[in-house]
Amino acid sequence: MLRSCLSKVISPCQSAFIPGHCITDNILIAYEINHSLKLKSCGQERSMSVKLDMSKAFDKEAERCGSISGFRIGSRGPTLSHLFFADDTLLFGKASLQEAQHIRTILDLYKAASGQEVNFDKSAVVFSKNTDPTVRRSITQLLNIMEVPTHDKYLGLPTVVGRSTxxxxxxxxxxxxxxxxxxxxxxxxxxxxxxxxxxxxxxxxxxxxxxxxxxxxxxxxxxxxxxxxxxxxxxxxxxxxxxxxxxxxxxxxxxxxxxxQLKAFNLALLAKQAWHIATQPSTFLHRVFKAKYFPTKDFFQDESTSRPSFTWRGLCAVRRYLLSGSKWRVGNGLHIKIWKDRWIPRPSIFKIVSPSDALPEDSTVDCLIDKDSGK
Known part of the structure; x- marks a missing residue:
């Protein structure tokens, strides 16, 4: 009974206790946001990522009231203000004194209500490249935390992978x-x-x-x-x-x-992760990756991306294995390409071998279905 309604009362930013969510969702989302933050070097809106060492969840009242603006992934993507898992907390927002003051106020309220205090010695903030040095100093002094180029780890895994993997x-x-x-x-x-x-x-x-x-x-x-x-x-x-x-x-x-065979095992685990992203469009993880890498297509269609993250390159490396071992199940045929996708109910290739000029190259299977009979 309780399990069926957990997803309605727990924020999607919390990966624990929600069916279909797991700890790796937060890791991948955190990596993508920090990757976008690192690439952001121009524009008027400056952003920051704050990693807090605290023992319980951050007060969601800030998100409801809009006092913390969060970080938007792409122009169509979701806005994320926080990521929670146990005692690891990441906050995202505008790099401004006003927003930093809101964070400080909420942390003080949290301390007064719970009796638990944030360990500022283990907390840190990362700023986007376009943040003014004066603003950086003011925010770090207000929050009483240090500035770092990148967060070392989140949930035990790196938040940034450089050239030396x-x-x-x-x-x-x-x-x-x-x-x-x-x-x-x-x-x-x-x-x-x-x-x-x-x-x-x-x-x-x-x-x-x-x-x-x-x-x-x-x-x-x-x-x-x-x-x-x-x-x-x-x-x-x-x-x-x-x-x-x-x-x-x-x-x-x-x-x-x-x-x-460790290489094959690594690819198998990534393929499982990629399948989860591709087939669960309602999850926060899917929405983040879609907004950043395939906003107008689906996961399996190539879409040119400049400066992709290390995680996305790994997921793209296993796409061909998923495609070779799967085929479309025809429903309304709206998203299935006649000439390109694997949808024919026949083993070996599952594709039309000899394309015809009767229909355009990007025609979908719904063009072949009779609207009245559904055949």
């Missing part, structure tokens, strides 16, 4: 190395090593892999560490690898050990 995810590699280094001293059996690899090592990068496409060099390094651990005997000398890694990743029925 391997360096950004080096902490994952370091965690895996520490685990393996500790186990090497215990001289585990093959059965023990298999359990450790499958239950712990391969699970470490899963969280970040569901949002970001790892560089191939990093995946190769991680696979080498796992392989060395498997074939090693605890000594420092380099072990002999008697079987290739690809063979090791086969299922046990096919003669392998069932270890994960």
């Amino acid at each position: 391997s360096e950004v995810f080096s902490s994952v590699k370091e965690r895996i190395w520490q685990k393996i280094h500790g186990w090497n001293e215990q001289r585990l059996s093959k059965a023990g090593k298999e359990i450790m690899i499958k239950a712990i090592v391969q699970a470490i990068p899963t969280y970040s892999m569901s949002c970001f496409k790892y560089p191939d060099s990093l995946l190769s390094d991680i696979q080498s560490m796992i392989s060395n651990f498997w074939w090693g005997d605890g000594a420092k000398r380099k072990p002999i690898h008697w079987v290739s890694w690809d063979r090791m990743c086969l299922s046990t029925n096919d003669g392998g050990t069932g270890f994960r």
